[in-house]
Amino acid sequence: MSIHTDLGIRPLINASATLTRLGGSVMPPEVLEAMQDAARYHIELDDMQRRVGAQIAKLTHNEAAFVATGASAGITLAAAALMAGKNPAFIQQLPDTTGMPKTEFIVHKSHRNGYDHAIRAAGGKVVEIGTALNTHEWELGHAINERTAAVFWFQGAMTGIGDLPLVKVIEIAKARGVPVIVDAAAQLPPVENLWKFTQMGATMAIFSGGKDLRGPQASGLCVGSAELISAMAMNGSPNHSVGRGMKVGKEEMAGLLAAVKRYLSLDHEARLLKDERVVAKWNEALCGIPGVCAERSWPNEAGQPLPRTRVVFDPPYDRDAIIAKLMAGEPAIAVSPGKANDIYLNPMSLEGDEAEIVLNRLIEILS
């Protein structure tokens, strides 16, 4: 492959997760073809954004849809739109929020994560509710005031058992006229999540285009309120705005549309069964090795309903040394560390005979 030889990059098998630092996911042929097709022609960019959005909205049973350069950019644009709306002076002014009436974004303390940068990048102020362990209804009620722009809900590994249920958050916020935005970046599968959060009453749900959707790496999908989405478009590229640097190309728009179409037509049941077979095979083979125990782990680290294999090592096996050896091989193999002397093997991004290569390499290292 020329990208490897030309740049001297080592090929890598991703048995970890659809992590951005590993290139996210790989694009299937229909997505690549759509991007290539789009790359050949001039178009009116805002017209294309509207038409692609309308198609994706229809396909995903949403009022409207918008293509961003990633879930993180979608959060920033949503935050900008929730503060500046369509007011040209405010759009011009962000991230300086002086004089803007609504600039506060309520977030569960337990949800705080690296992506709240995306809210602050637009100039938004994050207001925490609850503790790391639990959050009460009165805390949300008390935090909502006339400066509240929205409640942001982060769905995934950070969502905890002590959180207010999302339905409750939506009920309380909506009753006070406050929008609820769900960061669902890694919440595919299940495919129904493309409409589940908005049907629950969330104002918007935001997905990464470059994770399991296998769209362009620099794409994100925002679905929900048409009013919010038209304000996001005004706060985004090509307009001179806080979102100007988050330029969405025609190729990303076409690629994401193709990726959504593909994802909706996939046999998700068959995919699950394939991953289950891989995990069962890994477990059986690895459990035969003295000092090694392998078990099925469910759901995976992002809370997706897909299995992984957790491999636990007895001393003197050292988890970090094993991870380093897997990465040092040719091809390199990326896996995830656990919390103890253990690793996770994730089949979700593996293709062809990669599951076998991962198993054989691990067995070789352990013997």
Ligand SMILES: *Cc1c(COP(=O)(O)O)cnc(C)c1O
């Ligand atoms: C991956 C992820 C993001 C960022 O998605 P990008 O498409 O890479 O911008 C944001 N929030 C959560 C919870 C994520 O898992």
